Amino acid sequence: MSDGRDLPPTDIFEDLKAQKILLVDVREPAEFANERIHGALLHPLSTFEPKAIPTDGARRVIFQCGSGKRSRMALDMFMKETGADAAHMTGGIGMWKTHNLPVVKINPATGQVQDAGRY
Template sequence: MSDPRDLSPAMVFDALKRQDVLLIDVREPAEFANLRIHGALLHPLSTFEPRAIPANPDRRIVFQCGSGKRSRMALDRFMAETGAEAAHMAGGIGAWKSAGLPCVSINPATGEVEDHGRY
């Protein structure tokens, strides 16, 4: 990955384990309810307000979506409006799942929440 703001799922996973990042999911509430990453905060792109993102100088802001497109849009807007540095997870939660990383999902057959491991 040539852009240092494009982080791989493995990089984000390791940073979450170290508590070095604040993961912001910019998907819509129904998407977030069905599948999410532990610790991610929901700030949908449809109602995105960059200045509402909680600032913490000790944790880098990382945006995440389904495929990487919306998170990149959120990243660009966040940086333009706040002047703060941030990053996004390239490939989104699709790449995260493909990498076999832990997530929380709803079983479509039972409606039960399934916790597929923590970081």
């Protein structure tokens, strides 16, 4: 049962393009460096400080990780400490890619950054 805080990647993609949300990736730096969603900010769960997340009130904060587990944990911590409205992306970047949504990644053969997601 959804409480309005579990959002599908397709909804997040549209809101991200429209600059309606602030996407926060809570994976670790190595995961983020290897592959990320264009425009996401990195705030690893291992060093997560909810009050460090910029909340200007204009954009809803959405948390994202690899599968959805860590982002839900970050969401719960964030809401408990700040009281700000937020949500998380169900299925994480894995589900994002299942929907063929663009990512920024490192080409393992060349070491070059491939940005398929600039909008």
